Amino acid sequence: MLRRRNVNIKTVKELDAFPKVPEPYVDKTAVGGTFSIFTICTIAYLIIAETSYYLDSRLQFKFETDTDIDAKLKINIDITVAMPCGRIGADVLDSTNQNMVGHESLEQEDTWWELTQEQRSHFEALKHTNSYLREEYHAIHELLWKSNQVTLYSEMPKRTHQPIYAPNACRIHGSLNVNKVAGNFHITAGKSLSIPKGHIHISAFMTEKDYNFTHRINKFSFGGPSPGIVHPLEGDEKIADNNMLLYQYFVEVVPTDIQTLLSTSKTYQYSVKDHQRPINHQKGSHGSPGIFFKYDMSALKIKVTQQRDTVCQFLVKLCATVGGIFVTSGLVKNIVQSFWYVVCCKFLANKENKNDQICSINSNYQMIATINLLNVPAPENVDIMFKPQ
Numbered sequence: 018m019l020r021r022r023n024v025n026i027k028t029v030k031e032l033d034a035f036p037k038v039p040e041p042y043v044d045k046t047a048v049g050g051t052f053s054i055f056t057i058c059t060i061a062y063l064i065i066a067e068t069s070y071y072l073d074s075r076l077q078f079k080f081e082t083d084t085d086i087d088a089k090l091k092i093n094i095d096i097t098v099a100m101p102c103g104r105i106g107a108d109v110l111d112s113t114n115q116n117m118v119g120h121e122s123l124e125q126e127d128t129w130w131e132l133t134q135e136q137r138s139h140f141e142a143l144k145h146t147n148s149y150l151r152e153e154y155h156a157i158h159e160l161l162w163k164s165n166q167v168t169l170y171s172e173m174p175k176r177t178h179q180p181i182y183a184p185n186a187c188r189i190h191g192s193l194n195v196n197k198v199a200g201n202f203h204i205t206a207g208k209s210l211s212i213p214k215g216h217i218h219i220s221a222f223m224t225e226k227d228y229n230f231t232h233r234i235n236k237f238s239f240g241g242p243s244p245g246i247v248h249p250l251e252g253d254e255k256i257a258d259n260n261m262l263l264y265q266y267f268v269e270v271v272p273t274d275i276q277t278l279l280s281t282s283k284t285y286q287y288s289v290k291d292h293q294r295p296i297n298h299q300k301g302s303h304g305s306p307g308i309f310f311k312y313d314m315s316a317l318k319i320k321v322t323q324q325r326d327t328v329c330q331f332l333v334k335l336c337a338t339v340g341g342i343f344v345t346s347g348l349v350k351n352i353v354q355s356f357w358y359v360v361c362c363k364f365l366a367n368k369e370n371k372n373d374q375i376c377s378i379n380s381n382y383q384m385i386a387t388i389n390l391l392n393v394p395a396p397e398n399v400d401i402m403f404k405p406q
Contacts, residue, residue: 049350049354052346052347052349052350052353055346056342056343056346059342059346060338060339060342060343063338063339063342064335064338064339067331067334067335067338068331068335071325071326071331073325074163074278074323074324074325075323075324075325076159076162076163076321076322076323076324077321077322077323077324078319078320078321079319079320079322080317080318080319080320081317081318081319081320082316082317082318083272083314083315083316083317083318085197085272086197087197088197089194089195089196089197090194090195090196090197090239090240090270090285090314091192091193091194091195091239091240091241092109092192092193092195092202092238092239093192093236093237093238093239094123094189094190094191094192094193094202094236094237095188095189095190095234095235095236095237096188096189096190096204096232096233096234096235096237096308097128097130097186097187097188097189097232097233097235098186098187098189098204098230098231098232098308099130099185099186099229099230099231099232099257100185100186100187100206100227100228100229100230101127101184101185101186101187102125102126102127102187103208104206104207104220104223104227105187105204105205105206105207106204106205106206106207106208106209106218107123107125107189107202107203107204107209108202108203108209108216109193109195109200109201109202110200110201110203110216111195111196111198111199111200111201112198112199112200113196113198122191123189123190123191123193124189124190124191125187125188125189126187126188126190127184127186127187127188128184128186128187128188129176129179129180129182129184129185129186130185130186130231131180133174133176133177133178135174135177136173136174136176139173139174140173140233140235140252140254143235143251143252144252144253144254145252146252147247147248147249147251147252148252150247151247151249154247158245161244161245161247162244162245162275162321162323163244163323164244164245173235189204190235190236197314198314199311199312199313199314200311200312201309201310201311201312202309202310202312203307203308203309203310204230204232204307204308205218205220205305205306205307205308205309206218206220206223206227206228206305206306206307207219207220207223218305225260225261226260227260228260228261228306229257229260230255230257230262230264230306230307230308231255231256231257232254232255232264232308233253233254233255234250234251234252234253234254235251235252236248236251237250237251237310238251238285239270239284239285239286239287239312240273240283240284240285241282241283241284242284243273243275243282243284245275245321246273246284246286247286248287249287249288249289250266250268250289253291255293259295260306261295261296261297261306262293262294262295262296262306263293263294263295263296263304263305263306263307263309264291264292264293264307264308264309265291265292265293265294265309265311266289266290266291266308266309266310266311267289267290267291267292267311268287268288268289268310268311268312268313269287269288269289269312269313269315270285270286270287270312270313270314270315271285271286271287271288271315271317271318271319272285272314272315272318272319273285273286273318273319273320273321274318274319274320274321275321276320276321276322276323277323278323278325286319287312
C-alpha cells in the first residue's frame with residue numbers, strides 16, 4: 018500500500034518546461050503601447066476586409082466554342098408600327114429558306130400610335146434606363162450580374178381610355194422559336210404569301226401615301242430573361258420623315274451560359290448596328306420599304322461563372338494576414354525602440370531628466386548575460402539532511 022507523501026511546490030516549479038519571460042522584458046514603454054494599439058487596429062481592419070472579400074463573389078468571363086448547334090433560338094418581340102395591321106405583315110426567314118412564322122404566328126392587334134401620359138412616362142423611363150446601361154455597362158456590369166434582377170422595368174401599362182378615332186397603328190408581339198442560324202425578321206407592307214422557295218408580300222393595292230414605318234420597339238431580345246443582360250434595341254423609337262424608308266438592324270447574337278452559386282441558365286446577348294435609307298428607284302436606291310432585323314449567330318459563346326473562395330482558403334489567408342502583421346509590427350517596434358534609446362540616452366541624456374528612467378530600463382536589458390553551464394563552479398560544502406519518514 019502506497020503511503021501519502023508531501024508534494025514540494027518548489028520541485029514542481031523546477032519541473033515546469035514552459036519558458037518564462039524574464040521580468041525586464043515585460044516593462045511597459047510608450048513606444049510598445051503605441052505599436053500595440055496600431056497593430057490591434059490594423060489586424061481588426063484586415064479581418065473585416067478579408068471577411069467581406071470572402072462573402073463577396075467574383076465573376077469570371079470566358080470564351081468557348083458554341084457546339085450546341087441543334088438548339089432553338091427564342092426571339093421575343095414587341096413592336097408597334099404606325100400602320101394598321103391589315104396593311105403590314107411580319108415574317109422570319111432563316112438562311113435555310115424556312116419561314117418560321119408559318120409554324121408560330123405572332124399576335125397582331127390594332128392600337129393607337131399616340132401613348133397616354135402613363136404609357137409615355139413608362140416608355141421614356143425605359144429609353145433613358147437602357148441608354149444609361151449601355152453607356153455605363155463596363156462600370157456596373159458586375160453589379161447587374163449579381164443583382165438577380167431579371168427585369169429592371171415593368172410592362173407597359175394598359176390604356177385607361179380609348180381615343181374616339183379608329184386605330185392607326187399595329188402592335189406585333191410574341192415569341193418565336195427559330196433555328197439557331199442566321200435569319201431575317203422583317204415587317205413590311207402587305208400580307209405575306211408562302212411560295213415553294215420563300216414567300217412574298219402582296220401590296221399591289223397600296224400607294225406610297227399608305228406607307229409609314231414609324232415604329233417603337235418595346236421589347237426585342239433573345240432567349241429567356243436573365244440578370245445582367247442589356248437589350249440595346251428596347252426603348253428605341255424611329256419617326257419616319259419619308260413614306261418610302263428602309264430601316265435595317267444588323268444584330269450579332271452571342272450565346273451566354275450563366276452559372277451562379279444558386280442557379281444555371283442559358284441566354285443570349287447581342288450587339289446591333291442600325292441604318293436607314295430612303296427608297297428611290299429613280300436615283301438607284303432600290304429595295305422594299307420596311308423594318309428589317311438581320312441577325313447572325315456567333316461561333317463563340319460567353320460563359321459567366323460566379324466564384325467564391327472556400328472556407329479553407331479563407332482561414333489560411335486570414336491566419337497569414339494576422340501573423341504577418343503581428344510579426345512585422347514587432348520587428349518595426351524593436352527598430353523604433355532601439356533608435357529611440359540611442360537618441361535619448363546617448364545624445365539627450367544630459368538635457369532631460371526624464372530620459373534617466375528610459376536609460377535605466379534599457380540598461381536592464383544589457384544586464385542579462387548568458388550563463389555558460391560548462392564553467393559553473395561547484396559549491397565547496399554540500400549539506401545533506403535526511404528527514405525520517
